[in-house]
Amino acid sequence: MARRCCRLRNILICVCTPCCCLTLLYSYAIITIYLHMNSMVLRHIAMVSPNLASPHFVAAGASSNGSSPSVPKTFWEQHLRSDALWNRLQRHVDHRFNPIIRKEKSDMLLERSSSDESLLHQSYFEVTSMASVRENFERLPQQVREFASSMHKRNYPILIQPDGECGAQSEQEKEPPLILFAIKSTALNFRNRRVIRQTWGRVGWVEGQRINSSDGDMGGGYIRRVFLLGKETPEDLGVDISHLLRAESKRHGDILQWDFKDTFFNLTLKDVLFWSWFSHHCSKPLFVLKGDDDVFVNTPKLISYLQDQLEKHRSRNTLHEFMVGEVIGSALPNRVRRSKYFIPESFYRGLYPMYAGGGGVVYSGELTRRLHNISKTIHLFPIDDVYVGMCMIRLNAQPIHHPAFLTFDFTEKEEAQPCSYHTILLVHKRSPSEVVELWADLKDTREQCQGVPLRAVKKIKQKATPSPSV
Numbered sequence: 104m105a106r107r108c109c110r111l112r113n114i115l116i117c118v119c120t121p122c123c124c125l126t127l128l129y130s131y132a133i134i135t136i137y138l139h140m141n142s143m144v145l146r147h148i149a150m151v152s153p154n155l156a157s158p159h160f161v162a163a164g165a166s167s168n169g170s171s172p173s174v175p176k177t178f179w180e181q182h183l184r185s186d187a188l189w190n191r192l193q194r195h196v197d198h199r200f201n202p203i204i205r206k207e208k209s210d211m212l213l214e215r216s217s218s219d220e221s222l223l224h225q226s227y228f229e230v231t232s233m234a235s236v237r238e239n240f241e242r243l244p245q246q247v248r249e250f251a252s253s254m255h256k257r258n259y260p261i262l263i264q265p266d267g268e269c270g271a272q273s274e275q276e277k278e279p280p281l282i283l284f285a286i287k288s289t290a291l292n293f294r295n296r297r298v299i300r301q302t303w304g305r306v307g308w309v310e311g312q313r314i315n316s317s318d319g320d321m322g323g324g325y326i327r328r329v330f331l332l333g334k335e336t337p338e339d340l341g342v343d344i345s346h347l348l349r350a351e352s353k354r355h356g357d358i359l360q361w362d363f364k365d366t367f368f369n370l371t372l373k374d375v376l377f378w379s380w381f382s383h384h385c386s387k388p389l390f391v392l393k394g395d396d397d398v399f400v401n402t403p404k405l406i407s408y409l410q411d412q413l414e415k416h417r418s419r420n421t422l423h424e425f426m427v428g429e430v431i432g433s434a435l436p437n438r439v440r441r442s443k444y445f446i447p448e449s450f451y452r453g454l455y456p457m458y459a460g461g462g463g464v465v466y467s468g469e470l471t472r473r474l475h476n477i478s479k480t481i482h483l484f485p486i487d488d489v490y491v492g493m494c495m496i497r498l499n500a501q502p503i504h505h506p507a508f509l510t511f512d513f514t515e516k517e518e519a520q521p522c523s524y525h526t527i528l529l530v531h532k533r534s535p536s537e538v539v540e541l542w543a544d545l546k547d548t549r550e551q552c553q554g555v556p557l558r559a560v561k562k563i564k565q566k567a568t569p570s571p572s573v
């Protein structure tokens with residue numbers, strides 16, 4: 104009996120020992136693998152996070168100390184399950200930068216994204232080939248559908264560009280130009296361009312105008328100029344004017360024209376392609392004024408204002424995020440079907456980011472180069488100034504609001520006040536003949552309005568419906 108017992112024990116030991124060993128080994132292996140994976144993920148996050156500031160999605164207010172409550176944190180990701188086309192496309196791109204989901208690829212993609220647009224292309228084709236998206240696509244209103252079907256394209260060739268480096272300029276530039284005027288125009292607006300060249304947009308040395316320059320030092324700066332044009336086909340116009348544009352370019356050297364259709368929803372292309380051209384051709388200008396060809400600019404005051412900003416932001420080291428204009432916070436997309444700005448919910452959902460009205464806005468040359476890089480990770484949006492706002496959010500930069508930029512014009516009462524045009528830097532919209540008159544007036548009243556300050560900085564405007572460059 105005792106012997107049988109003993110044999111049974113031996114058998115048990117023989118069978119169980121390997122089992123126990125295997126179980127232990129298995130547990131050990133699982134735990135080791137788990138710990139290893141964990142540390143890899145952590146290491147990876149630590150490795151990637153210094154780069155988070157650029158192409159990874161950064162919401163304004165999230166990493167600065169939360170002092171900007173009016174900016175929605177992740178405005179375009181609010182509706183995670185939304186089937187709005189733009190949100191879907193952008194979500195697809197943003198996933199590529201997520202270091203946990205796409206561990207093995209994100210580093211490579213982060214790097215590549217700053218050098219070409221293949222990421223946008225790829226996500227566009229992947230998303231638009233899904234059956235559910237294609238169905239939605241067919242139901243978009245015609246203008247939006249037209250935009251959506253070419254929103255992955257940006258590589259339109261340049262048809263006409265300035266001979267010289269970076270736009271029309273005076274030959275005797277002795278220091279880096281202070282401002283490059285980059286003005287959106289259309290082929291037929293010959294008159295607007297002519298008037299701008301003769302008045303506020305004259306190139307060369309321009310004297311500034313300080314509010315109270317007791318020492319007589321007016322200051323001043325060099326101005327350059329370029330007009331941004333798309334193409335209007337002879338079939339659309341009923342006449343071929345390309346030779347006129349070429350002659351104009353030869354004479355003034357300030358035409359930059361690309362081979363895309365010059366329509367309202369294609370205006371964003373002018374910003375994006377201008378940033379690209381600027382990054383390749385313009386190393387010198389300190390500021391860019393991007394405006395429409397129907398604005399009036401108080402150039403002398405703008406020069407003095409920007410010289411002050413230059414000092415201030417250089418000393419604070421914030422020139423790389425400098426943008427100033429009429430800032431609109433937390434706007435809603437326009438859902439009125441008949442409006443020029445109509446954006447259906449099937450295309451975009453969420454609020455608009457904070458943005459500066461596109462009629463006239465000033466930003467630094469440094470920021471222009473950063474906008475160029477970051478725009479390669481953001482799908483085009485049909486409203487140009489909203490798109491610039493989206494790029495700013497992703498750079499974690501905020502436009503500065505200044506009430507002397509009137510992209511929505513004066514009230515009549517304000518305009519009637521004496522010296523009203525001495526209190527502003529820019530106003531939208533003015534016809535060519537009004538511009539001529541205002542420019543002459545500004546000169547005539549210079550003495551009389553000597554000490555008049557700019558309109559004071561008030562709080563940021565909250566607009567319910569955006570109507571940029573009306």
Ligand SMILES: *[C@@H]1O[C@H](CO)[C@@H](O)[C@H](O)[C@H]1NC(C)=O
Binds near residue numbers: 168169170
């Ligand atoms: C947040 O930043 C603003 C300026 O960006 C500063 O004035 C404020 O003191 C900061 N607040 C905290 C709590 O650090």
Ligand SMILES: *[C@@H]1O[C@H](CO)[C@@H](O)[C@H](O)[C@H]1NC(C)=O
Binds near residue numbers: 313314
């Ligand atoms: C203008 O005058 C005020 C005081 O009268 C002074 O504080 C300010 O520095 C002056 N500005 C310039 C640009 O000279």
Ligand SMILES: *[C@@H]1O[C@H](CO)[C@@H](O)[C@H](O)[C@H]1NC(C)=O
Binds near residue numbers: 362364367368
């Ligand atoms: C923008 O321009 C391109 C190229 O000319 C054209 O195919 C497209 O239809 C235009 N988009 C809109 C919305 O007009």
Ligand SMILES: *[C@@H]1O[C@H](CO)[C@@H](O)[C@H](O)[C@H]1NC(C)=O
Binds near residue numbers: 217218469472473476
């Ligand atoms: C933009 O990207 C290019 C290429 O990756 C890089 O060399 C350049 O420094 C970037 N410019 C800015 C202003 O970040």
